[in-house]
Amino acid sequence: MLVLFLTCLPAMLQASEKTVYGLNEYALVVDINIEVAAKLDTGAKTASLSARDIERFKRDGEPWVRFYLAIDDAHQHPIEKPLSRISKIKRRSGDVDPDESKSYTARPVIELDLCMGKTLQSIEVNLTDRSAFQYPxxxxxxxxxxYSALVDPSLKFAAGKPDCNIAANIVE
Known part of the structure; x- marks a missing residue:
């Protein structure tokens, strides 16, 4: 019994350092000062934010992106952020145009400070119109x-409303 306990101890210690989140959580997008409901998807590699009228441009020779939030009619002001990179997102079989040879969609990626629960992180987010989805x-x-997250799909909003000390440093 002792051998079994000692064998499992490292996994138990690692799990104790994780935070349990639900399938859906509230997130504060600090850069834009908006709280949104988010879907946590372990099957997706990247994060996506609902945006429309996405336009790439140069500022002082550096790549930037201008967009509007595609969340509701209240977000009519453009948001401008430095462009981190372009991400190639694999298209689903129903999303592939037979006349087009590409099996991926190119999406601009930006860095955003995101508060979920009591944890503030800087994460990469690709921009795409998610207005057809329930979660922006x-x-x-x-x-x-x-976030050192464990996702329990039986829970929703387990972390509660975002409550980060914004004045504190972003965890890297």
Whole structure:
């Protein structure tokens, strides 16, 4: 029995350092000062934020992106952020245009400070129109790793409303 306990101890210690989140959580997008409901999706690699009228441009020779939140009619002001990179997102079989040879969609990626529960993280988010989906923010596995997250799909909003000390440093 002691051998079994000692064998399982490292896994138990690692699990105790994780935070349990539900399938859906509230998230504060600090950069934009908006709280949204998010879907936590361990099957997705990246995070996605609902955006429309996405336009890439140069500012002082650097790549930037301008967009509007595609959440509701209250968000009529453009948001401008430095462009981190372009992500290639694999298309689903029903999303592939037979006349187009690409099996992926190119999406601009930006860095955003996101508060979920009591944890503030800087994460990469790709921009795409998610207005057809219930949740305007999808948080994928790369971001979930930064949060040391365990996702319990039987829970919703387990972390409660975002409550981060914004004045504190962002966890890297």
């Amino acid at each position: 923010l999808l948080i994928g596995s790369e971001a979930l790793k930064k």
